[in-house]
Amino acid sequence: APTKPSYTNLSVTNGRYVVGLFSARQTITVEKIFSAPAQNYSCIDFNSRKELCTGTITGDLFFCSNVNYDATQNFYCP
Numbered sequence: 001a002p003t004k005p006s007y008t009n010l011s012v013t014n015g016r017y018v019v020g021l022f023s024a025r026q027t028i029t030v031e032k033i034f035s036a037p038a039q040n041y042s043c044i045d046f047n048s049r050k051e052l053c054t055g056t057i058t059g060d061l062f063f064c065s066n067v068n069y070d071a072t073q074n075f076y077c078p
Contacts, residue, residue, distance in 0.1 A: 042067045050075060 042049060046069070053063045053075030064077030071078075 042069075046070070 042065070044052070049065045049067065049070060050073070052058050053065060064075050065073070066077055070076045
């Protein structure tokens with residue numbers, strides 16, 4: 001199991017406690033056996049794939065779909 005670091009650079013100032021916000025990123029790969037061809041299967045639906053690839057928040061992050069069902073869409077990447 002991962003351990004949490006105990007280091008912090010935050011301290012009590014003038015008798016007041018401080019709160020720090022932070023973020024972390026971890027990548028985990030899990031393989032799942034599935035009998036359908038991978039190019040025809042997606043864990044997220046069409047609208048979610050479209051939003052991820054072209055939406056206002058993530059549209060400029062170069063996401064694309066390799067799901068064959070999206071082959072006629074502008075966000076498809078073969």
